Structures are given as C-alpha cells and as structure tokens.
Amino acid sequence: xxxxxxxxxxxxxxxxxxxxxxxxxxxxxxxxxxxxxxxxxxxxxxxxxxxxxxxxxxxxxxxxxxxxxxxxxxxxxxxxxxxxxxxxxxxxxxxxxxxxxxxxxxxxxxxxxxxxxxxxxxxxxxxxxxxxxxxxxxxxxxxxxxxxxxxxxxxxxxxxxxxxxxxxxxxxxxxxxxxxxxxxxxxxx
Amino acid sequence: xxxxxxxxxxxxxxxxxxxxxxxxxxxxxxxxxxxxxxxxxxxxxxxxxxxxxxxxxxxxxxxxxxxxxxxxxxxxxxxxxxxxxxxxxxxxxxxxxxxxxxxxxxxxxxxxxxxxxxxxxxxxxxxxxxxxxxxxxxxxxxxxxxxxxxxxxxxxxxxxxxxxxxxxxxxxxxxxxxxxxxxxxxxxxxxxxxxxxxxxxxxxxxxxxxxxxxxxxxxxxxxxxxxxxxxxxxxxxxxxxxxxxxxxxxxxxxxxxxxxxxxxxxxxxxxxxxxxxxxxxxxxxxxxxxxxxx
Numbered sequence: 001x002x003x004x005x006x007x008x009x010x011x012x013x014x015x016x017x018x019x020x021x022x023x024x025x026x027x028x029x030x031x032x033x034x035x036x037x038x039x040x041x042x043x044x045x046x047x048x049x050x051x052x053x054x055x056x057x058x059x060x061x062x063x064x065x066x067x068x069x070x071x072x073x074x075x076x077x078x079x080x081x082x083x084x085x086x087x088x089x090x091x092x093x094x095x096x097x098x099x100x101x102x103x104x105x106x107x108x109x110x111x112x113x114x115x116x117x118x119x120x121x122x123x124x125x126x127x128x129x130x131x132x133x134x135x136x137x138x139x140x141x142x143x144x145x146x147x148x149x150x151x152x153x154x155x156x157x158x159x160x161x162x163x164x165x166x167x168x169x170x171x172x173x174x175x176x177x178x179x180x181x182x183x184x185x186x187x188x189x
Numbered sequence: 190x191x192x193x194x195x196x197x198x199x200x201x202x203x204x205x206x207x208x209x210x211x212x213x214x215x216x217x218x219x220x221x222x223x224x225x226x227x228x229x230x231x232x233x234x235x236x237x238x239x240x241x242x243x244x245x246x247x248x249x250x251x252x253x254x255x256x257x258x259x260x261x262x263x264x265x266x267x268x269x270x271x272x273x274x275x276x277x278x279x280x281x282x283x284x285x286x287x288x289x290x291x292x293x294x295x296x297x298x299x300x301x302x303x304x305x306x307x308x309x310x311x312x313x314x315x316x317x318x319x320x321x322x323x324x325x326x327x328x329x330x331x332x333x334x335x336x337x338x339x340x341x342x343x344x345x346x347x348x349x350x351x352x353x354x355x356x357x358x359x360x361x362x363x364x365x366x367x368x369x370x371x372x373x374x375x376x377x378x379x380x381x382x383x384x385x386x387x388x389x390x391x392x393x394x395x396x397x398x399x400x401x402x403x404x405x406x407x408x409x410x411x412x413x414x415x416x417x418x419x420x421x422x423x424x425x426x427x428x429x430x431x432x433x434x435x436x437x438x439x440x441x442x443x444x445x446x447x448x449x450x451x452x453x454x455x456x457x458x459x460x461x462x463x464x465x466x467x468x469x470x471x472x473x474x475x476x477x478x479x480x481x482x483x
Contacts, residue, residue, distance in 0.1 A: 057224040070218050070219050072219065083252070084433065084435065084438075085435055087405075088433075100221050181322075
C-alpha cells in the first residue's frame with residue numbers, strides 16, 4: 001500500500017515535470033520574428049488609372065518552428081495621397097466596423113535560416129477583410145539577413161469575394177481586382 | 190490497480206498535452222491593436238466652397254483642387270428656355286493648391302466681365318474630435334481683376350481691382366449639422382452706376398453657411414449674405430445638394446446670385462431668391478495629388 005502511494009506520488013511528480021517541461025519548451029524552441037512597421041500596399045484600378053493606398057504600420061509575426069504566419073493591418077492607416085480618397089476607401093472598407101485586414105496561416109515550405117539567398121516560400125491560411133474570411137495560398141520571398149527575416153509578397157483578391165462594393169463615379173467603376181503587396185523586415189525575438 | 194493507475198495517467202498526460210497545444214496555438218495569433226489612438230477631426234464641409242462662399246475646409250498640403258462651377262438662366266423662364274438651361278449665365282474655373290497643412294492659394298476666372306481672382310485661405314485653428322478646439326477659425330482673402338474691355342472708360346490696372354476679406358468661424362454642432370459665419374469686408378476700387386446699385390465702395394457683410402449631413406457621402410447646404418452696410422440690398426441665397434465620391438465633390442444648386450466670386454455676389458446680386466429669381470447650377474470639385482505626404 002505504501003509502495004503504491006510512493007509510485008502514485010512519483011507518477012504525479014513526473015507528470016507535473018512533463019507538463020512544465022512542455023510548457024516551457026514550446027516557447028523556448030519557437031523562433032519568432034516580429035515587426036510592426038512593415039509596408040502594405042493596396043492598389044486599385046479605374047479605367048486608365050491606378051491608385052495605391054499605402055501603410056507603414058503592418059504588424060507581422062512568423063514562427064519558424066511552428067511554421068505559422070500572422071499579419072494584420074489597421075486599415076485606417078492606409079494613405080492614398082488624397083485625403084478625400086482615403087475617406088472614400090475607409091467608407092468602402094467600412095473600417096469603423098472592420099478595422100483590420102489580416103492573414104493567419106502556415107508556412108508550406110521550410111525556411112532555411114542559414115541560407116542568405118532569397119528563398120521562395122508558400123503560405124496557406126485565411127485572409128480576412130471587411131469581416132469576411134477566405135482561405136488562400138500566398139507566395140512570397142524570404143531573405144535572411146542576420147537576425148532579420150525580410151519578407152515580400154504579392155497577391156490579388158476580388159472585392160466581391162469579400163462583399164466589398166467598389167465605389168463608382170457615374171459609369172466609371174473601380175475594378176473588382178485589388179492588388180495587395182507587403183514588404184516587411186521581421187526581427188528575431 | 191496499477192494498470193488502472195497507469196491508464197488514467199496516460200489519459201491525463203494526453204489531455205494535458207492537448208490542452209497545452211491548444212493554448213499554445215491560440216497564443217500564436219497576435220492580439221489585434223489599433224494603430225491610430227485618436228479619432229479623425231470632424232469634416233465640417235465636404236468642399237472648400239459651397240456655391241460661391243468659401244468654407245473653413247481647405248485643400249490639404251500636397252493636393253491640388255480644380256473646380257468648375259456653372260450657372261444657368263432663370264428657372265421661371267419656363268419651357269421656352271428649358272427652365273434656364275438654354276442660357277449660360279456664368280462659368281467659374283478655379284484651381285487651389287494646399288501649400289501647407291493650414292494654408293492654400295488659388296486662382297480662378299469668372300466668365301462674366303472676365304474676372305480673374307487670386308485667393309488665400311489660412312485656417313490655423315480647426316475643430317477637433319476631442320473638442321479641446323470647439324471651433325474652426327480662419328482667414329480668407331481674395332483679390333479680383335476685371336479684365337473685360339470697357340469701351341466707355343480707360344481703366345488703369347488698379348482701378349480694375351476689387352478685394353474681399355473674411356474671417357471664417359465654423360462649428361459642427363453634432364455629427365450632422367455645421368454652421369459657419371464669415372464677417373466680411375468687400376471693397377471695389379471703381380464702381381459704375383448701374384442696376385440701381387448704390388455706389389458704395391466698401392461693403393460690410395456677414396456670410397452665413399450651413400450643412401446638413403445626410404450620410405457620409407451626401408449633404409444639403411445653404412449660403413446667404415446679409416449685407417450689413419445696406420439694409421435695402423438684395424441678399425444672395427443658394428441651396429445645394431452635395432455628393433462626394435472618391436476625390437470628387439458634385440454640387441447641384443439653386444441660387445440667386447450667380448457670379449461665383451464673393452465680392453461680386455455681395456456687390457452685384459440683383460435677383461431675389463424669395464421672389465422667384467432662381468437659377469439652376471452645378472459644380473464639380475476634383476482633387477489631385479501633386480506631392481507625396483511626408
């Protein structure tokens with residue numbers, strides 16, 4: 001009986017140790033790269049003309065161990081160079097109701113942290129804007145520079161996929177295709 | 190007994206590990222934080238001018254605004270003139286540049302009497318969302334040059350000049366209503382007796398402007414100019430429906446005075462809105478980027 005109690009208490013002790021070890025081990029092994037001053041560009045087209053809303057406040061986190069990527073942007077920081085157009089963009093995207101554009105997903109390709117040449121990578125996850133989330137695959141390029149992970153990526157979305165009604169001026173309408181590009185230098189945490 | 194103990198431990202181990210993994214995966218997504226910590230300042234008016242009168246809104250630095258204003262003939266002329274649409278009363282072309290965040294310069298031309306105007310607007314105080322600045326206050330100066338050849342007289346350059354200056358004071362009282370008063374002084378260097386307008390070189394007036402915001406892109410607005418120094422003068426009135434989309438503001442208006450430059454509206458309005466001397470008009474304001482914001 002006494003032997004059983006000893007075994008039971010030992011098992012419990014090992015269990016606690018195991019749980020503590022796992023809890024500590026995960027963050028220790030996670031290699032996080034983080035930045036909150038990345039550049040995001042949203043480019044729209046009307047016939048014979050293109051305009052871009054730019055923000056330098058893209059926040060991103062890449063965890064190499066978990067292969068996870070997480071990016072978000074406060075859409076009210078987009079600046080198209082014309083204040084009236086910025087206002088129109090905020091109204092179209094309903095930024096009061098849906099302030100963020102975000103992408104959360106996984107790296108499909110392993111990043112080689114020892115490679116200094118640009119590496120093509122693919123990610124798969126959910127891109128959300130205007131309160132609608134769509135699963136998509138986004139390709140980009142990563143360059144390792146000491147403790148910096150420099151990521152660039154471009155992709156396109158259709159506005160109607162996200163229930164965004166593009167503004168129109170009489171018969172001139174903003175194109176359904178919206179080009180998105182990001183350029184961010186993530187620092188090792 | 191040992192087997193039961195062993196089995197329950199494995200279950201505990203698996204549940205614990207699963208729980209940790211779930212917790213860890215939830216933690217992996219960052220908390221979303223807003224980048225802007227203050228609300229944008231209220232937009233008192235959709236455009237820098239209503240029909241003829243300047244508002245406290247200003248062309249932002251690095252932007253250029255072109256405006257075309259068009260006024261037709263009297264609506265009461267009926268079907269014969271298609272309610273005034275057959276008669277082109279006046280056209281004003283304008284170009285304003287934001288040279289600093291609170292300062293703009295502009296030039297314009299009115300087709301009637303070939304009047305060129307140069308204007309400066311300075312809005313040092315702007316109503317803000319926190320209400321620490323409850324009013325927008327600014328200064329507006331305009332100099333106009335009448336270039337129409339006058340056969341009866343040989344005018345010098347100075348004699349062709351007229352001036353208008355206003356202090357612009359405006360407040361948005363709720364998210365829907367904005368009112369502005371602009372005490373003004375207008376001066377004409379030369380006057381010709383016509384249309385029974387008294388020969389008064391310097392005129393004191395107060396322009397009243399108002400806007401009712403229907404929604405983010407549509408407004409109703411008005412402007413009127415009571416002339417303080419002449420109780421018998423006919424006051425200009427205008428009512429406008431405004432639509433904003435992208436970098437454009439469209440205005441569709443009904444007006445009595447139709448000369449588009451403040452001093453001419455004040456000095457030469459002979460039509461009375463309330464006696465039915467109403468004209469239809471429209472304006473298009475378009476903003477372009479000339480310099481990237483720093």
